[in-house]
Each structure stands twice: as C-alpha cells, then as structure tokens.
Amino acid sequence: MAGKTGLVLILLAGVFARTGFAESLTADQIIEKFIAASEDSASTAKKNCFGYRRSSQVDYLDSQGKTKNKVERIYQVKPVNGKPMTKLLLINGKPAVEREDSRRSPARQTGEKSRTLHFDKELMEHYQFTLAEPAVMDGRRLHVLRFSAKSDAESDGFFERLLNAMQGTLWIDQEDFQLVKADVHLGQKISFFGGLAGAIEKLDLTLVQKRLEPGVWLPELTLINFNGRKLFSDMKFRCIESCAQFEKTSMVHNSDSRPEAKRLN
Numbered sequence: 001m002a003g004k005t006g007l008v009l010i011l012l013a014g015v016f017a018r019t020g021f022a023e024s025l026t027a028d029q030i031i032e033k034f035i036a037a038s039e040d041s042a043s044t045a046k047k048n049c050f051g052y053r054r055s056s057q058v059d060y061l062d063s064q065g066k067t068k069n070k071v072e073r074i075y076q077v078k079p080v081n082g083k084p085m086t087k088l089l090l091i092n093g094k095p096a097v098e099r100e101d102s103r104r105s106p107a108r109q110t111g112e113k114s115r116t117l118h119f120d121k122e123l124m125e126h127y128q129f130t131l132a133e134p135a136v137m138d139g140r141r142l143h144v145l146r147f148s149a150k151s152d153a154e155s156d157g158f159f160e161r162l163l164n165a166m167q168g169t170l171w172i173d174q175e176d177f178q179l180v181k182a183d184v185h186l187g188q189k190i191s192f193f194g195g196l197a198g199a200i201e202k203l204d205l206t207l208v209q210k211r212l213e214p215g216v217w218l219p220e221l222t223l224i225n226f227n228g229r230k231l232f233s234d235m236k237f238r239c240i241e242s243c244a245q246f247e248k249t250s251m252v253h254n255s256d257s258r259p260e261a262k263r264l265n
Contacts (some may be wrong), residue, residue: 009245013110018236030131030172031145032172034124034172037178038119038120038178040215045082046213046216048083050212051078051249052055052245053076054086054241056072056074056075056240057072057241058071059237061237062130062237071091071155072092073090073096074088075088078087078249089207123142125150126149126163127149128147129146130145130147131145132144132145137180140173140174141174144170144171145172149164149165149167154191156192161190162190162200166185166187166203167184168182168185168186176215177210180208181208182206184206184207185204186202186204198229199229201228201229202225203225204224207221208221210243210246212248219241220238221240222241223239223241224237224239225238225239
C-alpha cells in the first residue's frame with residue numbers, strides 16, 4: 001500500500017509540474033520575491049536596452065467632468081549610456097518646441113511619478129498584503145494580492161499620508177515575479193494644511209506592463225483619473241498613456257566616443 005501511495009504522489013507531482021502548478025507561497029514571500037526581481041540589476045540593464053514610442057493624452061475636465069481642453073503628446077524613448085532618455089516629438093500633432101516641454105503641469109508631473117514608481121522595499125513596507133485567488137492573463141499565471149496601509153505605518157508629512165491612503169490590487173507574474181498589472185486608488189481625501197492650500201479627493205491609477213523577454217517587463221498602459229483642488233482652483237484631469245513599437249538596441253560608440261543606440265536585427 002505504501003508503495004502505491006508513493007507512486008500516486010510521484011505521478012501527481014509530475015502532472016502539477018507539467019501544468020505549471022505554482023508552489024504554495026504566502027503573501028509576504030511573494031512580495032519578497034517581487035521586490036528582489038524589481039531591484040535586480042541584470043533585469044534593469046536588460047530593460048534599458050529597449051526603445052519605444054510613448055503616446056500621452058490628457059483631458060482637462062470642468063466641474064461637471066466634461067472635457068474642456070485636450071493635449072496629446074508623442075515621445076520617443078531611447079537608451080543612452082545604459083539609461084532610457086525621453087524626447088518629446090509632437091504636441092497635438094505639431095513638432096514640439098523645447099521650451100514647451102519645460103512647462104510641466106500637475107497632470108504631467110503625476111504621470112511621470114506614476115510611470116517611474118519604484119516598488120522597492122521602502123515603498124512596500126507601508127502596506128499589508130493578503131492573497132486573493134490566482135489569475136491567468138495572456139496565458140500567464142499570476143499571483144493576485146490586495147493591499148492596504150499598515151495600521152502603524154509612518155505618517156509624517158504629506159507624501160507619507162498620501163501613501164498610507166492608497167490601497168488596491170497587484171497582479172504579479174508567477175514565473176518572473178514582475179508586475180503585470182496594478183490597480184491603485186485613494187481610500188480617503190488628503191488635504192494640504194487642513195484643506196486651506198488644497199486637497200486630493202480622487203486618485204485612481206492603473207498600470208499594465210508587457211513582457212518583452214524573460215524577466216523583462218515594461219509599461220504598456222497607464223491610466224490616471226485625478227480630482228483635486230489647489231487653493232481656490234479645481235484640478236480635474238484624465239490621462240491615458242500607451243507604449244508601443246518596442247525595439248531592442250545595443251550601445252555602440254561613434255568615432256567621437258559619444259554613444260548612440262543601434263537597433264539589433
């Protein structure tokens with residue numbers, strides 16, 4: 001009997017291995033692996049070998065939520081000296097002027113901070129995580145974790161209070177332990193100086209990443225919905241950013257020793 005039981009267990013293990021059955025991990029263990037993958041220098045170096053086109057559309061809204069102004073921008077991202085460099089190409093279909101790019105509205109600042117958000121240990125320590133049912137997206141198995149701020153999380157300063165007010169869901173790839181998707185939203189209103197200087201009433205953020213090769217994921221879609229107030233002026237906007245035309249490059253040097261990106265065939 002014991003021999004038959006052992007044989008059954010071996011057969012079951014083989015079935016689970018072939019079907020991609022994930023090892024049982026706690027939420028904290030998944031986050032540890034996620035942080036390690038996010039901070040891995042080799043993966044970062046591989047990410048920085050990719051260039052792509054990024055398009056951004058910001059709709060500025062009135063008090064009724066209707067669009068009163070729309071701005072569309074097209075950027076080219078290329079690796080230079082091992083780091084991604086962004087160049088603004090078009091604004092509303094017209095060639096960009098450098099001085100226009102120097103004016104950064106609250107919408108653009110929010111988009112930049114969201115796009116470059118680092119899920120490092122310092123950030124993740126603000127939250128507690130619970131496991132939800134695993135999911136499958138584009139044929140890949142995902143860990144799903146819900147998060148909210150820890151009851152004893154530090155709350156010194158406005159930024160800390162903002163972090164502690166955020167909650168949502170993370171989808172993490174079971175093989176690469178990279179972020180596939182994040183849905184984040186503000187759980188409560190955050191005020192500046194008791195509401196006299198302004199407040200953030202709504203902040204919804206969705207991030208979706210694309211797998212380009214094993215261990216390499218880059219932003220594909222960013223959605224932001226913001227509703228706030230600065231002094232006596234309302235700030236409402238909706239931002240959609242998408243990335244496409246990903247191309248892997250390698251760094252070469254010209255005769256003048258200045259590096260440039262070269263497309264890999």
